[in-house]
Amino acid sequence: MSKKFNIAVVGLGFGAEFIPLWQKHPHTTCGAICQRNPEKLKEVGDHFGVEKRYTDYAELLKDPEVDAVHINSPIPDHAWMSIAALKAGKHVACTVPMATSVEDCLEIIRLTQETGLTYMMMETVVYAREYLFMKELRDKGDLGKLQFIQASHQQDMDGWPNYWPGLPPMHYATHCVGPVLGLANGDAEYVSCFGSGTIREELIGHYNSPFAVETAHVKVSNSDLSVRIIRSLFDTARQYRESIDVYGSKQSVEWPLIEHEPLVLHTAKKPEPEIPSLIKSPDYASRLPESIAKYTTKGVYDDDNAHLSFTQGAGHGGSHPHLAHEFAMALVEGRQPFPNAKQSANWTCTGILAHQSALDGGAIKHLPKETLS
Numbered sequence: 023m024s025k026k027f028n029i030a031v032v033g034l035g036f037g038a039e040f041i042p043l044w045q046k047h048p049h050t051t052c053g054a055i056c057q058r059n060p061e062k063l064k065e066v067g068d069h070f071g072v073e074k075r076y077t078d079y080a081e082l083l084k085d086p087e088v089d090a091v092h093i094n095s096p097i098p099d100h101a102w103m104s105i106a107a108l109k110a111g112k113h114v115a116c117t118v119p120m121a122t123s124v125e126d127c128l129e130i131i132r133l134t135q136e137t138g139l140t141y142m143m144m145e146t147v148v149y150a151r152e153y154l155f156m157k158e159l160r161d162k163g164d165l166g167k168l169q170f171i172q173a174s175h176q177q178d179m180d181g182w183p184n185y186w187p188g189l190p191p192m193h194y195a196t197h198c199v200g201p202v203l204g205l206a207n208g209d210a211e212y213v214s215c216f217g218s219g220t221i222r223e224e225l226i227g228h229y230n231s232p233f234a235v236e237t238a239h240v241k242v243s244n245s246d247l248s249v250r251i252i253r254s255l256f257d258t259a260r261q262y263r264e265s266i267d268v269y270g271s272k273q274s275v276e277w278p279l280i281e282h283e284p285l286v287l288h289t290a291k292k293p294e295p296e297i298p299s300l301i302k303s304p305d306y307a308s309r310l311p312e313s314i315a316k317y318t319t320k321g322v323y324d325d326d327n328a329h330l331s332f333t334q335g336a337g338h339g340g341s342h343p344h345l346a347h348e349f350a351m352a353l354v355e356g357r358q359p360f361p362n363a364k365q366s367a368n369w370t371c372t373g374i375l376a377h378q379s380a381l382d383g384g385a386i387k388h389l390p391k392e393t394l395s
Contacts, residue, residue: 027089027353029115030054030082032103034066036117037094041070043346044092046313050350056082079103083110090140090353093117097194098185101126104141108133113140115349118196120370127367128392134363142349142359143366145200147173147264149348150339151318152285153201155303156268156275160205165270166290171205172267173198174252176260188221188228191236191253192380195373200361201266202249203242209368209395211243212388215376221256231377234258238376243394251376264339275301305340314343368393 029044031037034057044052054074057063067075076082082091083106090113093103101121104114108130120143121127134141147153159165175197179186192215203210217233226232235254242249254260265277274288284300307315318340352359361369368389375387 026051027113027350028053028087029090029092030056030076030085030088031092031094032056032079032082033094033096033117034062035094037092038066038070039342040092040094040346041066041072043314043317043343045070047346047350048311048313049354050346054082054085054088079106083107083112089113090115090349092144092349096184098122101130104130105133108137108139108141111137111139113353115142115144115345117144118146118370119143119194119373120196120366122193122374124371124374124390127371128390131363131367131392140349140352140359141363141366142352143196143361143370144345144349145196145361145366145369146338146341146345147197147201147266148204148361149341149344150264151303151305151341152277152339153204153266154306154344155285155301156205156266159273159275160268160270164273165268165275166272168206168247168268168270170249170269171202171247172250172252173202174263174265176252176254176258176263178258178260178262179255186255188225188231189255190229190231190377190380191233191255192238192251192373192376193229195238195251195253195376196369197264198251198253198266199240199369199372202240202251203365203369203372204361205266205268206242206245206247206249208242208245208247209365209393210372210389211241211394212386213238213240213372213376213379214384214386215239215379216384217380219258225256231381233380236376236380238372238379240372240376243389251372253373306344307340310343310347314346317343364393364395 027050041052044050055072056076063075091107093116107114215238219234220232221234234257238251240249267276276286284302287299287301307318379387
């Protein structure tokens with residue numbers, strides 16, 4: 023058997039959910055963890071039996087035994103940590119979003135091209151069972167010709183700490199950009215976005231952004247498709263929802279309005295009352311190594327200790343082991359992961375430029391050519 027890739031997990035809130043996946047995957051191990059808080063570092067390290075522990079990220083990057091870093095730090099740290107890791111010769115898996123500026127996204131692309139190292143943005147929705155079900159229908163031809171795709175990510179972020187208060191909706195839009203562009207099998211070429219409503223005055227000042235909701239239309243490159251994206255974070259009454267609707271000439275699939283209800287499958291040319299049917303997405307654990315397959319339906323902690331984003335996000339659709347498996351196999355097979363650096367940048371920059379468009383009254387913003395396939 024070939025050597026196992028040694029993955030270091032950076033950030034041990036949400037990141038701790040992945041430690042046993044790296045430990046149990048047949049091609050990886052988790053040989054190190056990194057956390058600024060030494061108490062948290064000890065707690066997690068002891069729980070999962072990881073002996074090598076760092077409080078200093080720079081020291082971790084000097085470790086010659088570490089092949090790749092899995093970054094789960096706060097959003098403002100994603101770009102500089104990814105850039106530092108690539109410069110240090112480490113492969114990078116990074117939670118969403120890739121960065122908070124177009125310039126940093128382009129720098130990460132440049133570094134992967136210069137070094138030949140692997141970068142993957144760990145976007146949960148494109149490995150959720152609902153997305154995998156829709157993609158399977160698309161790939162089998164059951165949907166027919168794709169006509170339109172839309173997605174929404176709506177969440178009440180009141181009470182979340184640090185950089186969250188007042189965050190512009192589209193600044194972190196990969197949970198809805200990723201699935202629409204993934205199903206469209208293309209890149210965003212340009213985007214136009216409008217803001218709607220106004221959040222509380224004390225929230226506006228954090229980012230000088232007033233909008234309660236931002237709604238974007240995105241033109242898919244080299245396609246007749248345009249897609250719609252809706253995002254809200256504050257002062258909008260809505261249950262948590264990461265949703266995808268895909269409309270085809272033969273069949274369409276719509277996400278339920280209330281979490282945990284079945285998808286609605288519409289089939290063309292049936293008698294009107296028979297067009298819709300309720301469908302439960304199958305689980306795709308069979309695509310995974312047996313050692314991590316069980317984690318599509320359960321977290322690594324008990325319910326009392328699971329990270330808030332995992333519990334509020336209904337387990338992220340069973341995506342975590344799929345994400346780990348995709349990154350691991352990309353390393354083993356020497357291929358590009360999905361999403362790779364260009365795709366990750368295209369998805370992330372779509373959100374960033376959508377917010378700029380909203381501030382500019384809906385003006386069209388073109389994606390950098392470096393992010394196009």
